[in-house]
Amino acid sequence: MQSLLFFLCKVSYERGDILKTKIASLRKKHKLTQEELALAVGVTRQTITSLECEKYTASLVLAYKIAQYFGLSIEEVFDFSEVEEL
Amino acid sequence: MQSLLFFLCKVSYERGDILKTKIASLRKKHKLTQEELALAVGVTRQTITSLECEKYTASLVLAYKIAQYFGLSIEEVFDFSEVEEL
DNA sequence: ATAAAATGTCAAGTATACTTTGCACGGAAT
DNA sequence: ATTCCGTGCAAAGTATACTTGACATTTTAT
Numbered sequence: 584m585q586s587l588l589f590f591l592c593k594v595s596y597e598r599g600d601i602l603k604t605k606i607a608s609l610r611k612k613h614k615l616t617q618e619e620l621a622l623a624v625g626v627t628r629q630t631i632t633s634l635e636c637e638k639y640t641a642s643l644v645l646a647y648k649i650a651q652y653f654g655l656s657i658e659e660v661f662d663f664s665e666v667e668e669l
Numbered sequence: 670m671q672s673l674l675f676f677l678c679k680v681s682y683e684r685g686d687i688l689k690t691k692i693a694s695l696r697k698k699h700k701l702t703q704e705e706l707a708l709a710v711g712v713t714r715q716t717i718t719s720l721e722c723e724k725y726t727a728s729l730v731l732a733y734k735i736a737q738y739f740g741l742s743i744e745e746v747f748d749f750s751e752v753e754e755l
Numbered sequence: 756a757t758a759a760a761a762t763g764t765c766a767a768g769t770a771t772a773c774t775t776t777g778c779a780c781g782g783a784a785t
Numbered sequence: 786a787t788t789c790c791g792t793g794c795a796a797a798g799t800a801t802a803c804t805t806g807a808c809a810t811t812t813t814a815t
Contacts, residue, residue, distance in 0.1 A: 590762045590811070602729065616761060625753070630803055632763060639802060642771080643688065643732045647749050657743050663733050667711070676781080676792045702791060716773055718793060725772060728801080 592636030600640075603662040607635040609653045624648040678722035686726075689748040693721040695739050710734040 610620050610631075617631040626645060634641050634649075641649065641661075650660045696706050696717075703717040712731060720727050720735075727735065727747075736746045 592763070600730070618761080627804060628762085629764090629805085633803085636763070640729050642802060643726050643729050643743075643747065644686070644749075644752060645802085646729050647744075647752060651749075657729075658733075661729065663730075663737075666730060666733060678793070704791080713774060714792085715775085715794090719773085722793070724794095728772060731772085 595638065598639075601637045602640045603637065603665075604634060604641075605660055605662075606631070606649060609655075609660065610635075613653065620649075620652070623652055681724065684725075687723045688726045689723065689751075690720060690727075691746050691748075692717070692735060695741075695746065696721075699739070706735075706738070709738055 606620075610617070615623075617628045617635070621628045621631045624645065625648065630645075633639060646657050646661060650657045653660065692706075696703070701709075703714045703721070707714045707717045710731065711734065716731075719725060732743050732747060736743045739746065
């Protein structure tokens with residue numbers, strides 16, 4: 584039986600400056616658990632959860648490691664479209 | 670008379686995990702002061718100094734803004750070659 | 756029906772990114 | 786020689802990124 588509910592993230596409206604990411608969908612496409620991805624890029628599972636639920640924005644180095652793990656560029660994994668124009 | 674000395678950064682050997690950047694050379698190529706670049710990307714001059722002297726690594730959003738200012742990708746401005754392989 | 760695996764969350768702590776202010780020094784111009 | 790500009794630095798403070806450990810709910814497997 585298919586699941587009726589997904590794991591849901593509690594959305595925080597305190598900060599509007601957190602980058603949207605494709606981490607969750609990329610991870611599922613590669614059939615990985617958060618734990619496995621965390622191990623692969625050298626952080627804890629909670630950090631992956633936080634990034635997927637957009638609690639904060641990854642550091643530059645972590646962003647690179649995640650992108651590289653999926654064979655993509657940083658710009659392909661994180662959505663910069665809402666960064667204030669220069 | 671040509672200058673004999675450049676502005677020099679005191680190198681800290683405490684951390685070996687700070688990304689090398691092309692910010693200083695790009696800024697000079699564009700004939701900008703640190704102050705002007707700082708204003709353009711929305712940080713203080715001291716932050717630009719710190720990044721150029723590699724005191725710490727920029728955040729993902731700041732890295733994006735700097736790269737975009739120069740019309741480059743993040744990967745073209747920051748050197749990820751020494752990031753631990755996955 | 757039960758157990759195990761996967762995910763989300765919270766609190767407290769450490770580490771890193773960035774700000775603010777102020778000072779020192781070299782180079783350029785007058 | 787004096788002044789101004791650009792740069793490097795330091796200390797203290799705030800904000801954000803990440804860790805650790807523990808717990809609740811959902812999903813998957815038995």
